[in-house]
């Protein structure tokens with residue numbers, strides 16, 4: 001996973017609430033068991049004219065002003081809905097490395113952290129200010145997000161601090177493999193299971209055998 | 216003396232393997248459910264990394280998401296590439312020694328419907344699945360949540376997951392529901408009143424006399440939509456209803472274990488003075504049937520109330536969202552949804568496809584016919600539900616009314632490029648998501664209870680089921 005420190009670049013505004021993962025990556029666009037090839041499928045239902053691959057000129061990411069966006073700014077509850085991790089793969093393979101929103105769907109947020117995409121949170125008033133600046137033709141839609149200092153710089157140069165848990169920040173900055181970190185705790189896991197089995201033996205009873213006995 | 220704790224805090228403490236700092240614990244995961252849509256990918260990822268499934272006996276699999284649900288189905292899917300998913304899943308599961316409830320298995324069905332039916336979803340267990348509606352299992356008193364593919368690999372490889380200690384929320388529904396008003400209407404009302412982010416990432420315990428009086432099925436409907444409320448998960452404290460439901464189920468604790476398990480389950484309730492970060496109280500007796508008008512579950516009204524005007528929303532983003540939703544669904548501000556004509560009616564999904572839901576719908580459909588021009592489809596949540604319904608004669612009621620009677624699966628709950636409602640554009644649906652294009656390109660979904668779906672199918676327009684129940 002690519003470590004995340006600081007991203008500076010074009011930012012695209014999506015001034016709506018509840019952008020769901022079905023919108024980010026429609027289910028019908030995930031017809032392969034691979035983890036690659038999703039960049040072109042990002043927001044497919046909004047980005048292309050119905051039933052075609054012709055760009056919808058009204059969609060923000062097709063607007064030349066926001067071409068090559070690495071940052072995305074949205075309202076509340078971004079990434080709500082389905083657990084499909086392809087939503088994050090589509091964003092990152094398109095080139096989006098950070099999202100800024102008032103809040104996120106919990107599973108999407110977890111998936112972001114594990115794929116090197118930063119889900120930054122700002123209060124709705126700050127989000128509205130940034131969205132207004134991004135829509136303002138007089139200012140270039142350039143922004144920066146810095147995970148070392150936990151700050152966001154808006155197109156006009158306003159600086160906003162954001163909060164993120166220290167473990168998640170570390171994981172993003174290191175590009176760490178969380179599974180490996182947990183596997184290193186195997187002795188603790190085994191010890192827990194030995195203790196737990198004495199307390200809750202039914203949780204560890206062989207399910208298949210139990211099943212077979214009853215038939 | 217230990218400090219008073221909530222139900223979730225008690226289950227949490229029983230699963231904490233290690234403290235990771237930053238209010239995060241490594242939790243033991245008692246049960247992992249896999250399905251063919253993401254399960255194959257998880258097992259593939261694991262194999263590619265040279266990792267093994269930690270404890271295959273704690274993992275179960277089912278086929279639900281992309282399989283065909285038409286009668287006489289085979290492995291062939293309408294979803295292009297579906298066969299590849301199914302094969303990858305079967306191969307991966309076989310190699311890892313994971314039990315799969317395959318197409319021909321009498322226990323097959325939607326993961327969140329069969330986990331309780333098997334007795335695998337139990338009070339106090341931690342359970343995960345690569346599906347956002349895993350929270351459904353909270354209705355059995357399990358601490359259950361949805362995860363992505365990477366975390367799925369994590370759970371399979373380590374039988375653990377790191378999890379941040381959630382804020383604690385309690386939603387009390389007090390009072391008795393009126394006839395014609397169901398768990399679905401309760402949870403849609405909750406989301407409408409507090410927003411699709413109202414759950415704020417919390418662990419949400421549903422309580423109150425209306426929840427205590429409810430079947431496990433209703434509790435699972437409430438918990439199913441905890442994720443649509445923006446909660447991390449939902450849960451209901453186990454009680455005698457839960458224990459009676461589980462007794463004799465094949466994967467429930469057996470013999471001596473059963474008594475020990477029941478003794479523990481009876482301790483799983485929030486202490487009287489437990490602290491909740493947030494508490495919501497709703498008068499269940501005052502609720503009416505709910506229907507969504509937009510593309511988020513928060514965009515809900517009572518069936519006889521007018522659709523709100525976007526001008527009434529607090530800020531620019533909320534207004535723009537309402538306008539976008541209205542443009543998509545074509546619902547008219549100021550007018551009630553009742554009377555809006557529909558093209559299709561769907562009963563199914565992990566929100567409302569259990570036997571109780573089918574009985575509800577059959578109550579309305581008995582002796583009646585689906586309106587001309589309406590495509591009506593019923594997809595039982597599991598093969599056992601289907602068999603039970605057939606034993607009760609419900610299938611005959613559905614078919615006589617003009618409903619298609621399908622095999623179990625997720626089916627038209629979501630559109631994956633295959634099965635669709637054809638040219639039908641406005642659908643009343645017992646599912647849980649009304650997102651743009653969720654049920655097909657341009658399909659406008661109105662979420663409602665099975666009763667409301669059945670009443671609307673008969674009327675050919677969105678309809679209040681209470682009128683048909685009063686005779």
Ligand code: SF4
Pocket residue numbers: 279280325346348563564565566624625628629647
């Ligand atoms: S029925 Fe629908 S919501 Fe439930 S698991 Fe299947 S696709 Fe997801």
